Amino acid sequence: MLLAAALACLAGCGMLLQQEPGSLGVRSAQLLALDGSAQLELGLDCRLSGPMQDALDHGIPVTLAIDVRAGSWNSAARATTRVELRYFPLSRRYQLRTGTADDVRSFATQAWLVAALGSLRINLPAAFARLPADATLHVRAAIDPTALPGALRLPALFEPAWQLRSADTAWPLATH
């Protein structure tokens, strides 16, 4: 039995390595300061892995955590926003929810949904509106494993298909 378990484990590891992982990158980031409030225009290049696409079509929301900070990691200007991708079967619509419940966009296809990640508007705390002009904006995005269903959390730690994380990108601050 132990031998069978070991062989199954090896086979499982081999299958995991064959999975095509998704990709996530920050294409553009621009901070807009308007009347004391700040908004980030963010463009993400995202490609979901096969298991992620299947999960999305089966009603499992995929949540991306976008971490924005300016200056060092312990600075006050820091915010994390979650972008939720979801599918509704009755209406056959894909929905993109950014931050609050009000900012909702729906799409007829998954491709349009993913493409919509290239033009996000994210509201940031007021601290970002007071940043000096020479500050650098750091943006990174990653899938939020805590938002996954419980049954997926543990496999998501090991499966490459569920590893979706962008590099930590730095952008010069150009407020308007």
Added chain:
Amino acid sequence: MAARDALNFLLRRVLPALAVGALLVASLKLAEDAAADSARFAAHYRWVLGAAIVALVMLVATIGLRLWRLRADVQRGAPGARLNRRLLRLLILLAVPASVVVYGFALRFLDATIDNWFNLRLEQALDDALELGRVVVDEHLHVAEAASAQLAQQLSAAQPDAAPAVLDGVIESLGAIQLSVLGADGRVQASASSDPRYLDPPIPDGSLLLRVQGDRRYAAAEPFGDALMLRVLLPIANGDNARATPERILQGLFPLPARLQPLTARIERASFDFQRLKFLRGSLKLTFALILTFVLMLSVLVVVLASFGVARRLVAPVGRLAAATRAIGAGRYDTPLPVPSDDELGFLVVSFAQMTRELEFAGARAQKSARETEQQRAWLEAVLERLSAGVLGFDREGRLRVANRAADAILGVDFEQHLGASAGEIGKLHVDLAAFTEPLARHLRDNAREWREELVLDTAHGRRSLMVRGTALPEQAGYVAVFDDLTVLNRAQRDAAWGEVARRLAHEVKNPLTPIQLAAERLRRRFLGRLAPEEGELIERATHTIVSQVEALKTMVNAFADYARPPQLATRPIALHALVAEVLDLYENDQRLSLARQLADGEPRVRVDAVRLRQALHNLIKNALEAIGEANKPQLQVATRVLDEDGEAWVELSVADNGPGLPADFGERWFEPYTSSKARGTGIGLAVVKKIAEEHGGSVRAENRAQGGALFTLRLPLDPA
């Protein structure tokens, strides 16, 4: 010390158990979390998993270390190590298969349970319900699209600035929740709302606008917040040129009937939950399998680790008992024993301790007895070695076991080489001892209790007289034979007797000799001139004979007196060769004999009475000349020799002659007074030589020469100064 022990106990016992317990609880909570789709511990998955892997690695390392130690203990034969290994195997064999079987059944049960969640009929029903909902929604979409189309025609006919009024006028009748007119660029030109929550119209994105321009219609149910809305987008034709590019777009939002909203929502949720669960089936199985595997490994490793502790705890007293047994076997009785418990092992420890004490006492007694035996043996050996009597000890089979030095000396045999041999076997090897060994073997063979006899041995060193006494040892332990050499004793007794005879002879005989001689001379003087010549001649011969015989008697009596006289030596160191030369010079000019000297190199010095030694040498020469007699011309050879014997330095002075040699029965008796082979000898000469030799700590011996004649040798100790 107590605080240190408590800390040690906390670190080695309590903390690992708590950590393992906490990890097990955390694993169970993770399993519960996964099954219930809860997110309470979602952020701690990595930490729990990392801690679990660290715990597993630590457990594996700890077990590996203990296995290595156990292997080392087994290889070096540590007490209890093999028993510990056997018990460990037994505990693991008892625990691990059961855990693995439970693990297998749990996996199978989980697999079957999760598969049972998915019923094909239920799935079909849910799919049908979803499709039914879609049909209903589509029917309402058709109604909304038709109403919106009429409104678009109405707006097309109206002026653009009248659009808000048109919208306000029809919104209630159309049942819309919001109506708006959008420009080609998507900007809102007019809007009307029947619900204050939807005052701001949702702006269609570029893709939607393109679709409207392409398809000239868009109607779809879209989720807005938690509600499902029907959204219709239609172009508003510009007057008669309806096919031209629309400048405006009508957007209408229509709610589903209030009764349908919760129904469609529940249908969508139920269908979606089922689909989601179906998708997560593999992950759920994998998650449970991973958690179960982790729990199994943790449990098995903890069981193995606990087995080490249990086996060690059970075996430790036995191991200490084994070590104590080994130490006691080596004679170390002070080895500490394990503290006795109140079980059978404790009884064993107490019994072992009692046995150890008894063994210790017995060992001490045995050692004391051995010491006493050794002391007795040493004492007996010392006594035996210093006894002048010979002692031979035999075992009950008659085999020689003990012989002292005196036995070797008396019999001239190295009995050390004959230990284990019987008296008969010794007799076969030493034929000249047959007179001693044969009666001894007979007594041993006859199991004689006690015997006593005087034996005479003819050995190469002369006839020896032995007094042998034998007895059987108690409890048939063997026999012991004690014998004394009576040869010297007998000789001394004879010498003493001869001395007494000589003294009495000198006293009783010498006194009347002088009156006899005087009387004979007076007779001669008185009657020699008065008697006739014949008678006078008779008187002359008779008195002459009397006088001469009296002289002879006097000489003999003087000789006996000398022999009987107590030694009054005036010893001093002298040069032997010088003394010998003085004596020999007296005979040198005698033409009747031939004298040869063979003196050793150097000048040996002896501490002697020079007068007595000269007398001894004179006696030896005189004895030789008398032995040669008139037949041959005497040829004497006087020699000296220096030698070491028995650790002492000696010098030998020998006189050899060319006479007839020693008589056949020559022996020690010939050195006694009045023993002579010569007709005219007094028999006192050799006795005096022997006495002088013994007075100076030496000896005299006689032997025949190979070339004929006799050789007399006088041995004296060299002066150590």
